Amino acid sequence: MGGDLNSARQLAKEFTCSKRAAAAAVLAIVLAIVLASAALAASTTTLLPATTNTTAPSGSDQAAGSEDLTTRCLTCHSQEYLGTVQDDKGTQNLYIDSAAYHDSAHGLLPCNACHTGFSHDPHKMVNNAEFFRQTANEACRNCHDDQFEMYKQSYHGTLSRGGTAAGEKAPICIDCHGTHAIQKVGTLEYKQSISDVCGKCHGGREATFLDTYHGKAITLGRESAATCVDCHGAHSILPVSNPQSTLSEANILPTCQKCHPDASKGFSTFLVHVKPTSTKAPLIVFAVAVFYLLMIIAVFAFGGIHTLLYIYRGLKDGMYFGKGGGH
């Protein structure tokens, strides 16, 4: 009797198993069709590699050989749940936005083009963010040697080699250009982001720039408007006090003339980074700004109070609701 029951259970189990298997197969087919059509529809978007598709484990081994390194890395690193981890150097974000990476200027490069030292074996050489920072400039140099040489001579480059406290904060390539979502420098989006990038360290300067015509126009999408780097220079940037700077006494006029061919010495004395209501502004700028501020207050106080009282009187007389009519 017990045996009968056991065999009946066995039968039922086998039946259930085959039903599950069939369901899994149907699910796999449906998933495959959905994924394939999605891949066709969005051929520019790279989908997750097949290895993440646990419903079809049999295919993964076959596909592994043709996968490039980037796909292998992103198998794990495009998972948002990877999130941030803590180590002795602080928090590190291990998540890479796969779509943003593939849309970036470097979207076709394998990960180890920049993360040098990595081999096929995952995590043979796990290093912390500090290591990546230290090696980043050298990695960029492999392809962008000219820019790197200019950077080396620049204030940022000199500062970063100084070994001082300020030097540790000095920007390296990735601080201005970004990392995985790195953009081509000619795009409007990149131009619009420049003042933010510079503003990370030069905050007050960003606000005053955005208040100029250049800043407003670039914010509103006018690509030809100048940004920080058009005046200050980019890779070879130097302090304005340095005679070699693009904005030094001797060089400022030619810099303005890049866009304003008729610019004169007087034109070049326009102040970009000035807050008009600051006492640090030139006296005439400050005086005019304060004069207008006071005038706006006075005029609107006069006009506003007169108008409000006029409305008050009109309401009191019921003029707006047809009760009066005498006026």
Next chain:
Amino acid sequence: MAARKDYYVRFSVYHRLSHFVMMVTFIGCTLTGPPLKYSYDFWAQSMMSFWGGVHNAGLVHRVMAGFMVADFLIHALYLLYWVFIRRANVFGPDSIMFRKKDIADLVGMIKWFFDRGDRPKFERYTFWEKFDWFAVFWGIAMIGTSGFALWFPTVTGQLVSGIFLNVARIIHGDEAILAIGWILFVHLYNSHLRMNVFPMDPVIFTGKMPLEHLKHDKAAWYERLVREGKIQPEAE
């Protein structure tokens, strides 16, 4: 005796045309300038897109400004004609120039608001209408000069220091706040939402002011027009 007309032509064809050009160009500049000034605000981007970008909006702004300045210059000629050829009394009751009576009228208005006296008997122009006119006159002089300075920055740089470009930008932007704020919150109320003309006074477009409005709004002028025989007195 002809039937008494129930309106008085307050604004000549020139007045109406001049105001119409001012109104259209002012609206044009208001729709194209502030999106640049407030580029960081959420509405600026969509307003700029409407014009097709900063460059196009700037073009519309300059065309509008050109007509506005032309309107202003023609008005200046009109004033010169009246002052030097027609020898109009600049401080007389028909003039838009401020005079002593305006101070008394202001005090009288404040008393009237609180029911401490009768509404002042205004002459041809009330003090707030004079203020409107002066605001436009002063405003175009300032916003126009600074606008041209910003339109041709390299010429400005050849004439004066570049710091004047900083100054011009403050003047242009702040004068715009003054002008737009004044028109929206003061001029529109006083001209159209006034108790006896609510919700709109078409006089600036038709020129015709109903005599009952004239008698209430500008009693002194009404009485003078009756005295001068330009309006027939009311039949008793």
